[in-house]
Amino acid sequence: MVDIPLIDLKAQYATLRPAVDEAVAEVLATTGFIGGPQVKEFEENFAEFGNYPEVVACGNGTDALELLLDAWEIGEGDEVIVPAMSWISTSEVVATRGAKPIFVDVDPKTYCIDPALIPAAITSRTKCIIAVHLYGHPADLGAIRKIADEHSLYLIEDCAQAHGAFFGEHNIGTVGDGATFSFFPSKSLGAYGDAGAVIAPSPELGTRVRALANHGMPGRRHHHVYHGRNSRMDALQAAVLNVKIPHLAGWITAKNQHAKRYQDNLEDLDPGYLSLPSTAPDCYHGFHLFVIRTERRDELAEFLTAKGVANTVHYPTALPLHACYAEDGYRAEDYPVSVNLGNTALSLPMFAELTDEQIDYVSDQLKEFFAA
Ligand SMILES: Cc1ncc(COP(=O)(O)O)c(C=O)c1O
Structure with missing residues (x-):
């Protein structure tokens, strides 16, 4: 009987098994389960892969979106433009921040947010546009960047489905004011559990997001400067991702x-x-x-x-x-x-x-x- 899966994680593991097993065993042996060298190495490896100024590892792709909105203090009374077709995270994060998602239909060819429909959705309360590279196809970043600039809006690229894609010569994730990734196991770069990352174009944003993801601590332990949360990538996930990134x-x-x-x-x-x-x-x-x-x-x-x-x-x-x-x-x-x-x-x-x-x-x- 033929049995062709949608995605074959077992086949991928078979090609990587010795390296993955060794990387996981190393984490188990050192018992450094949260943060540590594997996570730092992951941030460097992924930054190099995508030509990203700074990568901040976090718990998952949903958290990554929330962390960016929180870093810009987007919440109550604000509006965020999102595509009407995506995984729920894209609009869920807006609503859980207390802001209002404003849905815009997608383009019939690319299935990404239709830039021609964005201007009519902008009001005095609009703070941000979240562009999703749906299924892996880049959203029209040229047109969307222009609209965001004209109206002084933040642009987030939700890259959860688009690892390795390009818009022109731009790696996706390098055009927005911030970008987010998910490493959910079935993604093109998938961990063995939940994991995510924020791409920060400036060191200031990187530092703020990193602090928000670690209980609002930008530096010294037990000094909580912001209302933060716990959204850290664990070392086992980072170790697996480090084996996969070269592939x-x-x-x-x-x-x-x-x-x-x-x-x-x-x-x-x-x-x-x-x-x-x-x-x-x-x-x-x-x-x-x-x-x-x-x-x-x-x-x-x-x-x-x-x-x-x-x-x-x-x-x-x-x-x-x-x-x-x-x-x-x-x-x-x-x-x-x-x-x-x-x-x-x-x-x-x-x-x-x-x-x-x-x-x-x-x-x-x-x-x-x-x-x-
Ligand atoms: C477009 C999009 N945004 C955000 C997410 C959220 O990622 P995670 O499942 O890691 O929270 C996903 C995951 O499926 C996604 O497809």
Whole structure:
């Protein structure tokens, strides 16, 4: 029986096992479980990977977003512009800060926040725009940066899904006033538990975020200068990430090759039967996910599952339509692209170790389904 997973973490572990086991054993032997040399090394390694001025390791990608909003004291009475399609963290962090998320629909090609719709969403209360590089495709950072500058707004790049992607010659995460990463296990760079990071373009921001993530202590122990919290990366996660970082660029290259193979195999079905992911000119896609769209999504999902091909929906519901925002009375017709994505998107298997045979098998199932 064919069994192709959406992402194969076991296959990846098999390629890294001796190095990962050794790195983990070292942490266990030293019992330095929080902070320490592995975390410092991770910050240096990831900064080098992405050409980032400063990396601040933290507990997860949600915390990373919260830490940036807290560093800029965004809260009660403020508004933050977010895309209407993303993982819930992107808007959740705004609401938990006491601020109001203002949802803007996404672009029908890139699935990232549509810059043309942002100006109409700006008010005197707007403090920040959070741009998500959804599925790994860079948001239109050129246009969004310009809008943020014109209106003196902070720009956060939520890079949780876009490790290794580029906007023009810019590594994603280097255009915003701050950027955030998640290293959730299934991400392109995944830890073996929760982990995240903030990218800080200035040492001042880096120092502040680092202090906020460590109980508001910028320096001396037991001297709490800010209202902080505990959001630290643990050494085991850092040790695993340090083994993986040297492989990351190669994995993203492999994922781009897999995407090309899917696209070559399936081009006759697009348009008409399905829409394949497209990449805007000058962008380098991170392909965290390979998301197709079809009106027959639910039927196709069932068919693929029966054929041993794992698949899932990222994400079925546009953010403003979740129950947690019910009181705000958002209307589906105001977010047509995001709502359509929720009804038609389907994620196919995508991971570096995917074989050509697996891609061809998945593609053949799609052809068979649409031929019927
Ligand atoms: C776009 C986006 N933002 C933020 C997050 C939050 O990351 P974490 O799960 O590490 O808190 C995720 C994780 O899935 C994400 O996809």
